[in-house]
Every structure is written in structure tokens, then in C-alpha cells.
Amino acid sequence: MLPVRVIVGGRDLLEAARNIIGRYMPGFRYAETAVVDGWASVAVAIAGEDAVGAEVFYGLSARPYSICVHYYVATVEGWRRRGIASALVAHVEDVCGAQLYLATTRLGNEPAVRLFTSLGYRAVPWDELPRDLADVLLRATCGYDDDVLLAKPSERLEALLGADHAEIARFHMRECYAVWRSMRGSKGHVH
Numbered sequence: 001m002l003p004v005r006v007i008v009g010g011r012d013l014l015e016a017a018r019n020i021i022g023r024y025m026p027g028f029r030y031a032e033t034a035v036v037d038g039w040a041s042v043a044v045a046i047a048g049e050d051a052v053g054a055e056v057f058y059g060l061s062a063r064p065y066s067i068c069v070h071y072y073v074a075t076v077e078g079w080r081r082r083g084i085a086s087a088l089v090a091h092v093e094d095v096c097g098a099q100l101y102l103a104t105t106r107l108g109n110e111p112a113v114r115l116f117t118s119l120g121y122r123a124v125p126w127d128e129l130p131r132d133l134a135d136v137l138l139r140a141t142c143g144y145d146d147d148v149l150l151a152k153p154s155e156r157l158e159a160l161l162g163a164d165h166a167e168i169a170r171f172h173m174r175e176c177y178a179v180w181r182s183m184r185g186s187k188g189h190v191h
């Protein structure tokens with residue numbers, strides 16, 4: 001594994017995150033909005049002098065639980081398979097200190113699924129979750145474009161149904177739904 005240093009910040013690291021994540025992930029606008037709003041943070045992996053990987057993540061309170069979402073993570077091509085994303089995800093877990101960690105991706109994104117499962121996450125397709133639980137988790141992760149949830153520890157997922165969802169609802173409204181609407185350019189009423 002390559003020795004990497006991980007630094008964590010907010011808007012100060014947005015440019016570095018955009019240069020890395022924005023190159024590979026078209027939905028970076030969501031991450032950007034959440035960082036600008038002060039909801040999400042940025043972790044950047046540095047090898048020598050180079051920024052070689054980045055992650056955008058955020059915490060959510062779902063009393064009595066705390067959740068940490070790995071929103072977007074990417075490693076610069078040419079630096080992959082050297083433990084960089086693993087170092088980012090592990091560092092973010094330390095920073096968050098949450099009771100439940102979540103990420104979403106596409107089932108076809110084997111590198112992403114394997115990255116997380118190699119770190120103890122369980123991959124659960126949305127359609128295998130009870131509908132009401134999937135709804136809460138979709139709101140918490142804004143994972144509508146993805147088809148699989150990655151959760152650690154997955155045994156804690158069910159307990160979320162009885163938790164306080166107020167902050168999840170706020171996150172969803174401001175950072176997910178509002179961004180989606182602005183990208184659609186829709187100003188009409190929602191039915």
C-alpha cells in the first residue's frame with residue numbers, strides 16, 4: 001500500500017475534490033452544493049506532492065443513532081489499486097465516529113462495490129430492502145441514481161425505522177431534492 005496522507009476540510013478543499021471526483025462522477029454538483037452549504041466535508045489523499053484521491057462525506061443525526069455517508073469517492077486513474085480509496089474511507093470513518101456508515105453505487109460498479117465490501121460493508125440492492133426502510137435510506141443518501149446500498153454494520157439498518165428522521169428530511173429537501181430541481185430547471189408545482 002502506498003503511503004498516503006489524508007487531509008480534511010470544507011470549501012477550502014472543494015477545488016481539489018472537483019478536480020478529482022468531478023472528472024469521473026457526473027453527479028458532483030450534489031456534492032458541491034452540500035460542501036458549499038457547509039453540510040458536507042472533503043477528504044483529500046496526498047501521495048508525495050500529488051492529490052491522488054478525494055472523498056465528500058457528511059454526517060446525519062437520526063436520534064438515537066448517528067450516520068455517516070460516503071457521498072462521492074474517487075481515485076485518480078493511474079493511482080488506483082494502491083489502497084488510496086481504502087485509506088480515504090477508513091480516515092472518514094475515524095473522523096465521523098458514527099454508529100452507521102452508508103454509501104451507494106451501481107451494482108455494475110465492481111471496483112466501488114468491492115472497495116466497500118473489502119472494508120466490511122454489506123451490499124444490499126434497494127429492491128431487497130423493505131419499502132419504508134429504503135425510503136428513509138434513499139433520503140439519507142440521495143442515492144436515487146444508484147441501485148445498491150453499502151452499509152456497515154448492516155445489522156443496524158432496521159433500527160433506523162424507529163429513529164428520528166427530522167435531519168434526514170432536512171438533508172433530503174435542501175441538498176438532494178432542491179439540487180435535482182435546480183438541475184431540471186423546474187419551477188412548477190410538485191404534485
Ligand SMILES: CC(C)(COP(=O)(O)OP(=O)(O)OC[C@H]1O[C@@H](n2cnc3c(N)ncnc32)[C@H](O)[C@@H]1OP(=O)(O)O)[C@@H](O)C(=O)NCCC(=O)NCCS
Pocket residue numbers: 024025053072073074075076079080081082083084085086087103104105109110111112114115116118
Ligand atoms: C472505486 C475507486 C474509488 C477505488 O479506488 P482505489 O484507490 O483503486 O481503491 P483501493 O486501491 O483502495 O481498492 C481497495 C479494494 O477494492 C477492490 N477494488 C478496487 N478497484 C477494483 C477493481 N478495478 N476491480 C476489482 N476490485 C477492485 C479490491 O478489493 C481492492 O483491494 P486490492 O487491490 O487489495 O485487491 C476507483 O476505482 C474510482 O475512482 N472509480 C471511479 C469513481 C467511482 O466509481 N467511485 C465510487 C462511487 S461510490
